[in-house]
Amino acid sequence: MQCPKCSTAMSSLEGLAFSADRCNGCGGVWLSDSDIDVKDHAVAIDSIDTSIPKDQPSFNELREINCPNCDVALMKMVDLTQLNVEYETCPDCRGAFFDAGELKDLSEFTLLERLKLTWETVRTNLK
Ligand SMILES: [Zn+2]
Ligand SMILES: [Zn+2]
Numbered sequence: 001m002q003c004p005k006c007s008t009a010m011s012s013l014e015g016l017a018f019s020a021d022r023c024n025g026c027g028g029v030w031l032s033d034s035d036i037d038v039k040d041h042a043v044a045i046d047s048i049d050t051s052i053p054k055d056q057p058s059f060n061e062l063r064e065i066n067c068p069n070c071d072v073a074l075m076k077m078v079d080l081t082q083l084n085v086e087y088e089t090c091p092d093c094r095g096a097f098f099d100a101g102e103l104k105d106l107s108e109f110t111l112l113e114r115l116k117l118t119w120e121t122v123r124t125n126l127k
Helices: 038-048 102-126
Strands: 010-013 020-023 029-031 075-079 082-089 096-098
Touching (some): 038 102
Antiparallel strands (some): 010 020, 020 029, 082 096
16 A cells, blocks of 8 residues: 555554554554544554654645545545544545544543543553
């Protein structure tokens, strides 16, 4: 699979409860199923979503991209709980593309929410 933003090859990530590919260039992550709740997979996402390398130009502004599966234009989405995170989903296969760091933002936001509720439980789980 080729990255829809920077055209670098993407590597599929093994050992996850969901299907994901990460771009070897810009660090963007493609989820084959945008219906998964990233908030349920915060720990896994923390390990796959490496932040963008400092010397790498950001592709965050590039929004007119096509699905790496179907080649149809992706739709821009905004996470309703975190309006600064914009991502793209495919209307056909329901895959979703996140720029480097965006998935982490989403999952960390929820972790913080949960910390407020059950601080001790979360702290144990993260160890
Ligand atoms: Zn890329
Ligand atoms: Zn698609």
